[in-house]
Amino acid sequence: MAAYIIRRLLILIPTLLGVSIIIFLMLRLTPGDPAELLMGERATEAALEEIREHLGLNQPIHVQYGMFLKRLMKGDLGETIWTRQKVWIEVKQRFPATIELSLAALLISCFFGMIFGIVSAAKQYSIFDYASMLGALIGVSMPIFWLGLVFMLIFSLHLHWLPISGRLGIDVTLETVTNFYIFDAVWTRNWPALRDALWHLIMPAFTLSTIPMAIVARMTRSAMLDVLRQDYIKTAKAKGLSQFSVIFKHALRNALIPVVTTIGLQFGVLLCGAILTETIFAWPGVGKWMYDAVMQRDYMVIQGGTLFIATLFVLINLFVDVLYAVINPRISVQ
Amino acid sequence: MKKKGFPEDRHPLLEQLSQLRRNKTAVAGLVIISLFVLVALFAPVLSPHNPIETALYDQLKPPVWHAGGTMTHILGTDDLGRDILSRLIYGARVSLAVAVVSVGLAFVIGTLLGAVSGYAKGLPDNVIMRIMDMILAFPYILLAIVIVAYLGPSLRNGMIAIGITYVPRFARIVRGSVLEECEKDYVTAARSIGSRDFRIIFVDILPNCLGPLIVQTTLSFASAILDAAALSFLGLGAQPPTPEWGAMIAKSRALILRASWVMTFPGIAILLAVLGFNLLGDGLRDALDPRLRD
Numbered sequence A: 001m002a003a004y005i006i007r008r009l010l011i012l013i014p015t016l017l018g019v020s021i022i023i024f025l026m027l028r029l030t031p032g033d034p035a036e037l038l039m040g041e042r043a044t045e046a047a048l049e050e051i052r053e054h055l056g057l058n059q060p061i062h063v064q065y066g067m068f069l070k071r072l073m074k075g076d077l078g079e080t081i082w083t084r085q086k087v088w089i090e091v092k093q094r095f096p097a098t099i100e101l102s103l104a105a106l107l108i109s110c111f112f113g114m115i116f117g118i119v120s121a122a123k124q125y126s127i128f129d130y131a132s133m134l135g136a137l138i139g140v141s142m143p144i145f146w147l148g149l150v151f152m153l154i155f156s157l158h159l160h161w162l163p164i165s166g167r168l169g170i171d172v173t174l175e176t177v178t179n180f181y182i183f184d185a186v187w188t189r190n191w192p193a194l195r196d197a198l199w200h201l202i203m204p205a206f207t208l209s210t211i212p213m214a215i216v217a218r219m220t221r222s223a224m225l226d227v228l229r230q231d232y233i234k235t236a237k238a239k240g241l242s243q244f245s246v247i248f249k250h251a252l253r254n255a256l257i258p259v260v261t262t263i264g265l266q267f268g269v270l271l272c273g274a275i276l277t278e279t280i281f282a283w284p285g286v287g288k289w290m291y292d293a294v295m296q297r298d299y300m301v302i303q304g305g306t307l308f309i310a311t312l313f314v315l316i317n318l319f320v321d322v323l324y325a326v327i328n329p330r331i332s333v334q
Numbered sequence B: 001m002k003k004k005g006f007p008e009d010r011h012p013l014l015e016q017l018s019q020l021r022r023n024k025t026a027v028a029g030l031v032i033i034s035l036f037v038l039v040a041l042f043a044p045v046l047s048p049h050n051p052i053e054t055a056l057y058d059q060l061k062p063p064v065w066h067a068g069g070t071m072t073h074i075l076g077t078d079d080l081g082r083d084i085l086s087r088l089i090y091g092a093r094v095s096l097a098v099a100v101v102s103v104g105l106a107f108v109i110g111t112l113l114g115a116v117s118g119y120a121k122g123l124p125d126n127v128i129m130r131i132m133d134m135i136l137a138f139p140y141i142l143l144a145i146v147i148v149a150y151l152g153p154s155l156r157n158g159m160i161a162i163g164i165t166y167v168p169r170f171a172r173i174v175r176g177s178v179l180e181e182c183e184k185d186y187v188t189a190a191r192s193i194g195s196r197d198f199r200i201i202f203v204d205i206l207p208n209c210l211g212p213l214i215v216q217t218t219l220s221f222a223s224a225i226l227d228a229a230a231l232s233f234l235g236l237g238a239q240p241p242t243p244e245w246g247a248m249i250a251k252s253r254a255l256i257l258r259a260s261w262v263m264t265f266p267g268i269a270i271l272l273a274v275l276g277f278n279l280l281g282d283g284l285r286d287a288l289d290p291r292l293r294d
Helices: A001-030 A034-039 A047-054 A060-071 A087-122 A127-138 A143-156 A181-187 A191-228 A231-238 A241-280 A288-294 A297-329 B011-023 B024-041 B084-120 B122-136 B138-150 B154-180 B183-192 B197-233 B244-255 B260-290
Strands: none
Touching: A001 A034, A001 A060, A001 A181, A001 A297, A001 B138, A034 A127, A047 A288, A060 A191, A087 A127, A087 A191, A087 A241, A087 A288, A127 A191, A127 A231, A127 B011, A127 B260, A143 A191, A143 A241, A143 B154, A143 B244, A181 A297, A191 A241, A191 B011, A191 B244, A231 B244, A241 B024, A241 B138, A288 A297, A288 B138, B011 B024, B011 B197, B011 B260, B024 B084, B024 B260, B084 B122, B084 B154, B084 B197, B084 B244, B084 B260, B122 B154, B138 B154, B154 B197, B183 B197, B197 B244, B197 B260, B244 B260
């Protein structure tokens, strides 16, 4: 097991280097002068020269990459072009909002996805099975940016049940400790803020959870069906165990192995979906920040944000692989 | 002796495909897709109005079943007085074209890279697959967003960006299949009669890897339509006045309370088109790729 984890960690190095090369090259290989791309067309020659000097754009390309990498090692993602803030500090500020949203969506999609999948498998070819699998197919085909607007129209604008956007109402005060509002509200025992934060979270989280929920439901169903066909399940049934016990104690454990991988892989879906969901609901996370940067053409933010999200994605995938090896020891032997 | 016309003479792929008729999912998908293709082909005949012609006096007319709706604009008009139905119909053209071009791009490049990788093995394989890993290190649409951010927002750049992000899935499938096929006797036979590598890869091996490729292509059509709509929604794909479904939704955000129909219909169109390809892809997977059958 230790050897497997070390091997996986070693593969991480070339992957991350590759990510950094792609992001580095993107700015340099884009047609036109990178300095002008960064500063805008109306920048003065002096300003252009300054940014060239600052980023080493006058140097040969491998020297530039060396400088880029060296700054990265120090955790320096550069400064934003418009606000002259450290990119890293901005990421740190917004990151908790994205994680809070993604985790809520992940919880929702796991809970409902697994329930739908398990019941569908237990009652294969029933009306429930057909309905939930059709629902899952619709779910994976859903343009979530549209679904978010539909939710908004129904639940905020017509029914007035849920707040339309943001993370917290303007009349609610919350002392932020970690920037995870749910956690901060519980930590400071600020119950009105907790309620408000949860209320704001519901709609974006459900919107974001649509596609992962459908994928988890389909995966759980097929994994359960695989397991339910096996002999030891027949034995368990023959022993006279209740259906509940056969499904939850005997079948689910083995069916969970592929499901856990699927759930882990949903993080990529969530991080991408977060860009769309955060934009719609004005959720102040990394996704909306990246979108704003794209709109304002702040390439330093795009570069830093992409690097951050891609690194996070690679690390999560690694974690899932290792977790997979832990729950399924057959993997690490291969 | 060859017995012409007997079912066992048919190519196994055709045999499997003929089973599709019994697969309700696939048939439903095929019906939806055919509908969209027909609408796209006959857009000029079907659409009652010019999709980009603005009409100042017809702004925000509601659909026909709402109070104040008229038969001239069955699904109503947008804030510039353009007919929604006509824009939806022309939007089918845009979405299908985007899907075909971007998936086509990914298919050609991915298949080539995968075939070379699986056949040559060794260093070329390692280099190609590591590059694929790098692309896969970016979560799906993020890479497309970043590519478009650099190249500049336009439908063409959107297609290129989506195409690039889809290359690894094709490369991986083809590589896997080629690796598997290379072990088989017919490849050794082809080598021993002196066939050139190019011929072995493209004439002998590739036709035997078609099953999983067809499945992946169909499912990629679905995600390409979705991703292109998302890019356009973010303002990075189709630019006005192109009648693109995602862009239509983006423009409708400001009108959400006053004229919800401007937003509703393009979303349903995207959902249905993507659902059609997903249904067909699922059916094809059951028919062609027994390994993935659930």
